[in-house]
Amino acid sequence: MINKAYKFRIYPNQAQQVIIAKTIGCSRFVFNHFLDKWNCAYKETGKGLAYGTCSAGHPLLKKELSWLKEVDSIALQSSVRNLADSFDRFFKKQNNAPRFKSKRNPVQSYTTKHTNGNIAVIGNAIKLPKLGLVKLAKSREITGRILNATVRRNPSGKYFVSILVETEVCELPKTHTSIGIDVGLKNFAILSDKTVYENPKFFRTLEKKLAKAQRILSRRQEQAIRQQKPLHEAKNYQKQRKIVACIHEEIANKRNDYLHKTSTEIIKNHDVIGIEDLQVSNLLKNHNLAKAISEVSWSQFRTMLEYKAKWYGKTVIAVAKNFPSSQLCSSCGYRHKDVKDFALREWVCPECNSSHDRDRNASINLENEAIRLLTAGTAGLA
Structure with missing residues (x-):
């Protein structure tokens, strides 16, 4: 038995995109909130906070901030678990100390766990908590027991879901070579x-196209600054930013x-x-x-x-x-x-x-x- 992930593109409608954005923002807020609590406790006592302490403080935080109740509660709890796992790996010297998450990160995501059939693939759609049925580009069948699902929004504006399942994989025939x-x-x-x-050199083949697109993006950024517009309100800048992101995505794919x-x-x-x-x-x-x-x-x-x-x-x-x-x-x-x-x-x-x-x-x-x-x-x- 192994854990295997299936990644598909999803097509949420406008209302679902709003819920996804809220869930990503709330998950990021919860992660940063308890990371700050952990850092403060470490400075004062020389010891951090255990997962149980952070988990117990999560319901109290939701009572103080009612807008946290609008999104999937399991996704918020997963942020607390991710913080605890990050510190566990840090103390085992497997990675650096956790840092505060930023809304400017290229890829934004949240993870929700499978509980009581809240995640299921139904035809060409996937059922997700708070979202309901979301249109799914199902390229292959999913086999195994679903463990969790991670919803991602790429810089290009595309949405993807990664479904982690526990499944059995059969060994390939031996070739004796x-x-x-x-x-x-x-x-x-x-x-x-x-x-x-x-060596296909995918980056070199698109390097000139990427450089040209980035020059245009730089000019539109300067234009927005001259007009004293925030970049998230500058439509020409945002259009070109997506073009640059699509080229990077094409190279990676x-x-x-x-x-x-x-x-x-x-x-x-x-x-x-x-x-x-x-x-x-x-x-x-x-x-x-x-x-x-x-x-x-x-x-x-x-x-x-x-x-x-x-x-x-x-x-x-x-x-x-x-x-x-x-x-x-x-x-x-x-x-x-x-x-x-x-x-x-x-x-x-x-x-x-x-x-x-x-x-x-x-x-x-x-x-x-x-x-x-x-x-x-x-x-x-x-």
Whole structure:
């Protein structure tokens, strides 16, 4: 049994959009209110507030502020739970301390839990608390027990719902094959079986269009400032802001679609997958390559491979970052230190005279090292 999310676009009517906006605002207010209480308590006593304390204070807050009763109460309670979870992760050193939420964040959302059938998919509509039936673009059937639903409003003005369900996933048939993957910038991924996935460079293809749209947005912002208009009242600015947001959304959607299709194809065709444990945050410090590295999304690709392998009974092994996959000859094991130069794309082994393509040789070495780690029982400790 796993937790799996289904994301669909929804089309709320005008009245439903108002309720969604109110729920997002109230959820943000509750989160910020108890975060402020937590910070004050920590300054005074040296200790924060437990989830039970915040949860008990929630009904009292609703009595003081009657407008909190207009929205879904479960969504407000979820904000309190999210704050407690944020602090739990902070004390475990998994993330930074929680910060106050802003209405200027690009994506606004709230989460409501499934209770007594308050969330259900009925035909081409979804039933949500306080909203009733909302038109749904259902692209696939939902299987499993619904746990919660998250309603999001994107900067482009589009609305989406993510439905988290508990479901059972069957393992894929075994192929009894292994593969090594070397990721790059010229090509997105090079596999040890000579399969090459090209780098589509979705951002570069739309970069000029995005730059032009952003210049127009900047001019309209200056025009609104000269006219002493607030930006949320400047209609031309808001129209152009949505155009810019749509271009960003198009880039993100194309990239996610490509990563999902590529990772699923690799998981289906191979049982053991060896990848390099890259420290992408360190690589981004190279300002000559930072844009290209960010565009190619190696971390997201690895995340997809790992959770899909867990779902479908496959194995992903991360080889240590200090493993010299590019320098080793995949035929004889000789280490050629001149290959440290990234400009050297093809080389001949001085020991056995084997000719190597840099990327494919690295993928073969990653496959061999992954099999060695798996055989030795040290997978995951590399």
